[in-house]
Amino acid sequence: MKREAPEGAHRITIRVLYADTDKMGVVYHAGYLRFCEAARAELMRHVGLPYRELEATGRMLPVIEAHLRFVAPARYDEIIEVAAWVEELSGASITFHYLIERDHALLVEATTRHTCLDRTNHVVRLPDELRHLAKKKTVKPPARQGAGREES
Numbered sequence: 654m655k656r657e658a659p660e661g662a663h664r665i666t667i668r669v670l671y672a673d674t675d676k677m678g679v680v681y682h683a684g685y686l687r688f689c690e691a692a693r694a695e696l697m698r699h700v701g702l703p704y705r706e707l708e709a710t711g712r713m714l715p716v717i718e719a720h721l722r723f724v725a726p727a728r729y730d731e732i733i734e735v736a737a738w739v740e741e742l743s744g745a746s747i748t749f750h751y752l753i754e755r756d757h758a759l760l761v762e763a764t765t766r767h768t769c770l771d772r773t774n775h776v777v778r779l780p781d782e783l784r785h786l787a788k789k790k791t792v793k794p795p796a797r798q799g800a801g802r803e804e805s
Contacts, residue, residue, distance in 0.1 A: 656762060658736035658752050663696040669731045679726035685761050686719060689751045692737035693765070696749070702783055712780055714747065714767040721763045731755055742784060745769045745776050 658664070667688055675681040697704050707714065727733050733755050741748040746768045753761040771777045 656752065656759070659738060662736040662738040662752075663692065663699050664734055664736045665692050665695050666732055666734050667691060669727050669729055669733060671729050673727075674729045679728055682721070682723070685721055685723075685753060685763060686765075688733070688735050688753055689719075689737070689749070689763050689765055692735040692751055693749050696737045696739075697783075702780075707780065707783065710780060711772045712777065713770045715770060716765050717746070717768045718766040719763070720765075721761055723761055725755075725758065725760050727753070727755060727760050733760065740764065742779065744778050747779060747783070 669680055673680050673684045673687075694704055697707070704714070733753055736752045736754070738750055739747060740750040746766055748764055748766045751761075751763040751765075752759060753763070769777050769779045
């Protein structure tokens with residue numbers, strides 16, 4: 654069963670550049686992380702906290718975990734759409750979920766988990782502004798059947 658982005662997910666479109674592809678003419682696997690970053694940055698801008706402003710407060714959100722599930726390749730000059738939303742928030746971490754599609758066909762499903770660091774690289778609580786905006790303007794997906802846990 655195909656997973657769908659929840660209502661409220663932020664969507665961007667990207668045209669695949671030649672530089673994104675490998676010798677086989679498909680997007681190089683690490684390129685999808687760049688697409689996720691673009692969608693995540695636009696999501697944060699959309700909810701009112703551009704990453705540049707977050708950094709100005711002395712906070713950073715480095716990726717500490719990434720998972721990608723490849724279904725089909727994207728190729729040079731294709732238009733793809735990336736849906737991004739906040740899947741989980743905890744005290745000092747945030748998890749984003751992404752669906753990368755072409756013509757409504759799933760290409761890649763991905764998640765990235767980030768921890769919040771201060772300027773001295775110590776783990777700190779996520780800023781209240783980010784917690785508030787993420788809860789207010791993004792939607793958690795419905796609980797996965799058989800996942801063994803309930804979403805709140």
